[in-house]
Amino acid sequence: MPFRIGLSGLQAAAADLQVTGNNIANTATVGFKQSRAEFADVYAQAYGGISKTAIGSGVRLGATTQQFSQGNIEYTENSLDLAINGQGFFVLNDDGGRSYTRAGQFQVDRDGFVVNSNGQHLQVYPPNETGVTDTTFNTGTLDDLKLEFGDNAPAATESVDAAMNLVSDAMPPVDSKGAPITVIDVDDPNTFNYSTSVTVYDSLGTPRTMTLYYLKLGTGTGTVADPVKSTPGEWKVYAELDGLIPGKTPDASQTKNIFFDSNGNLDTTKTTGLPWKPKFDLATNYLPNNGATIGYVDTTKTPPVPTNEVSIDIADLTQYGTKYSVSDLSQDGFTTGRLTGFDVDQTGVVFARYSNGQSGILGKVALANFKNPQGLQQLGDNNWAETFAAGDPTFGDPGTSNLGLIQSGGLEAANVDLAEELVSLITAQRNYQANAQTISTADQITQTIINIR
Incomplete structure (x- = not known):
């Protein structure tokens, strides 16, 4: 014994x-x-x-x-290196079988799928709408994560936000006879008080420059008996695109009279037709004539019809003090974008980033957890398989319930x-x-x- x-x-x-x-x-x-x-x-x-x-x-x-x-998280320079900060396992698809891992060393195979070193596919919740950022996810199914390497399609400018201050005591420009000017000539800076430009895009992604010109209106003939005076709070604004063909007449909607109240705010009772929607006929009035359109699309018609009208929000224009300033001049269009990389945020959302500043959502990393992780069967290669002792897996979003967050560009040691x-x-x-x-x-x-x- x-x-x-x-x-x-x-x-x-x-x-x-x-x-x-x-x-x-x-x-x-x-x-x-x-x-x-x-x-x-x-x-x-x-x-x-x-x-x-x-x-x-x-x-x-x-x-x-x-x-x-929890193991320490060591940071790398690879955005597809993923670590779980907390509980949970990455879900892998191995030719129809399912396994689980904490090792987030992922890469891309020849077909664009995100895989580990064993060729097992990382599982994600697919987006309900691909290529956009304001989408939800189908959490009832798991798909292989596939990266898209194509260009990001352009989008025409539909709206422009303009926020600036016009000088309250600006003097109206006068002509050679001393009378106030009433028509803006973009080629003559003496016919307007201020101008500012923003780059907009047509439906093919061609950048075009839109310039807003502001003219302070006045009264009088310029004589001693009838001197020039400012019309209180009244301006004329003109929107123009570069490339206007000589001799072509701009659409009348490109010019608008605006009014300010005694507090320097836009007077919406006199300034009607907001938001302002100047029209630009790219097919006949502008070069390059590349067959593109601009502006928002009328979706009430079948099929939807491009309007060539750009909605300009001028509600934030003011007329304060003695200093001209531009606080915002932005638009919502963009040109064609080349893929520059991929990102994964802490909630597991996978983004494709493009050179035009846009991004598209490709999926959301799914995590699994078990009531008894110690009951999992070790498969080797950093993988586990579910067993009766471990209990049924529960799937969820990173950061929800008892699941941890995702750290992109990091690996769990x-x-x-x-x-x-x-x-x-x-x-x-x-x-x-x-x-x-x-x-x-x-x-x-x-x-x-x-x-x-």
Whole structure:
């Protein structure tokens, strides 16, 4: 019996050494979870035996359990390197099978799918509308994440936001006779007070410059008897695109009279027809004549019809003080965009970024969790498989319920404490030596008995 007890101790110490050695070997393995050897004592009980005089029969390996504590996140320069900060597992598709991992070393295969080093596809929730940023996700299904490498299509400018201050005591420009000017000539800076430009885009992505010209209106003939005076709060604004063909007449909607009240705010009772919608006929009045349109599309018609009208929001124009300033002049169109990269935010949303400043959503990384992660079956290659002991997987969005957040450009290091493992290595070695000594001592006792004459 002492031999059996010592032998069981040797086997247990050897198992402890193997578990510790495996932890040490995987110190640099991304997403690795350290294991712990758990032992149980052995008692051989016979029916009717007296437990208080029973002597143990040794030790056995009860279980080898993995410890799913959080590993440190190490940052990289690859946006497709993903780490989970908290609970959960990435979901992988392996030729129709499903496995789970904490290792987020992902890359792109020849077909554009995001895979790990084993060629297993990362699973995401597909967007309900592709290529846009204001979309929801179909959380009832999981799809392989596929990156799109094509160009981002252009979009015509539909609206312009203009916010600026016009000088309240600006003097009306006058002609050669001293009379106030009433018509803006874009080629003559003496016919307007201020101008400011913004780049807009037609439906083919061609950039065009839109300029807004402001003219302070006045009264009088310019004579001593009838001097020029400003018309209180009244301006004329003119919108023009570059490329107007000489001799072509701009649409009348491109000119508008605007009025300010005594507090310097736009008087919407006199300034009617807001938002202002000047029309630009690109097909006949402007070069290049590339067949493009501009402005918003009338969706009430079938099929939808381009209007060539750009909606200009001038509600934030003011007439304060003595300084002209532009606080905002923006538009919503953009040109063709080349793919510049991919990003994943902390909630798992995968974006494609383009050179035109736009981005499109490709999916949302799905995470899974289990009631008993220690019951998962280890598959190797940093993967686990679900089992009855682990319970059914629950899927969800990163950052919801008990699931962690996604860290893009980072990898979760192994949660192995190397110093602790080295101490465990020494302890296991001592245990092995001590159990070997038990066998040696038992051998000496046996030899003594044999030698009795």
